[in-house]
Amino acid sequence: MSQRTRLLDRTIIGGRRLLVGLCTSRAVFTGAGAWLTAALFVATGLYGMERGGHMPAAIETARDMGDAAANLAGLRIANVNLSGQNHVTPGDILATAGVKPTSSLLFLDAEGARMRLEELAWIKRATVQKLYPDRLDIQIVEREGFALWQKDGKINVIARDGTVIAPYSDDPRYIRLPIVVGDGAQTSVVEIVEALSLVPGVRDQVAAAIRVADRRWTLKMRNGVDVRLPEQGLNDALEQLALLDQQKSLLSRDITIVDLRLPDRVSVRLSDAAYAAREAELKAKAKAKKGSSS
Structure with missing residues (x-):
């Protein structure tokens, strides 16, 4: 009950x-x-x-009757000023706020309208003001797309705080957003995006940042190389990677993995082709050395 x-x-x-x-x-x-x-x-x-x-219908009927009486008294909502909206349509704003053609200013619950608007994913903050006798002002502050989050094969636009804003589309505003992948990536997105912004030479080669066990990141580079980053010292590891790439073109070599998880060493795994070529070269050198000594 x-x-x-x-x-x-x-x-x-x-x-x-x-x-x-x-x-x-x-x-x-x-x-x-x-x-x-x-x-x-x-x-x-x-x-x-x-x-x-029947209570919801009765409440709605009572509200409509109150609006009708208030409108006859000159308190109909005749002017609605909207500002700040970009992604959310005016129709969605008015419907969420509960503003109908028959609504009166007197019986509109401004605080309730504000709370409902702030439940929309795109809206970070809303202000609803009643200006008697017939004007309603609604100001919107929208969230901005900060990154793309991929999980379970689905890609969503997320805000800086990790809030899912909308499914990904071909909107030009989303194309250049960084991509993060996996559980926990949405709540740690600021960490990796800001760290990569300090090394633009590396950042521009990154296809996606993958969250591993919600503890650390692995960068998937555009050429297929995986860069395994440590749990601690993320910025130092990225600076080291940027320096190695600048001085030795590390990320352009025929490798598959760069492991930076240990602070005192950098491990590199060659591709299968590079490994076979390396083995053949070593065997040839050993054979030549053996022949020269005999």
Whole structure:
């Protein structure tokens, strides 16, 4: 049983007891008694609507009646000023705020409208002001797309705080956003994006940053090389990588993995072709050395 139903139950029972008390004490049935009887009938009606599931429709009807009366008094919402919206359409804003062609300024719940607007993914902050007699101002501060987050084969645009804003589309505003992948990547996205911004030479070669066990990052480079980064010392590892690439063209070599997880060494894994070529070269050198010594 809902709290509203329990309250109505108590109201009806209490009203009936009071009415019986008035009758048994031979109280004069004056205007006060009439008001009590009317209140009891109203409570009984509300109780019946609650039990019958008609309460939402009844509330909506009562609101429409109130709006109609307020509109006749000159309090119809005639002007709505919207500002700050870019991704959210005016229609979505008005519908979420509960503003209809028949809405009155008097009965619009500005605080409720603000709270509903801020539940929309794109909206970070909203302000709703009623300016009597007929003007409504709604100011929107939208979230900005900060990165693309891929998980379970789906790509979404996320805000700086990791909030999922919208599914990815071919919108030109999204094409250059960095891509992060995996569980936890959305909540740690600022860490990797800001760290890569300090090494633009490396950043521009990154296809995606993959979150591993929600502890560290692996960079997937555009040429297929994986760069395994440490849990601690992320910025130092990226600076080291940038220096090695600048001085030795590390990321352009025929390798598959660069491992920077240990602070005192850099490990590199050759591609299969490079490894086979390396082995053949070593065997040729060993053979030549053996021949020269015999």
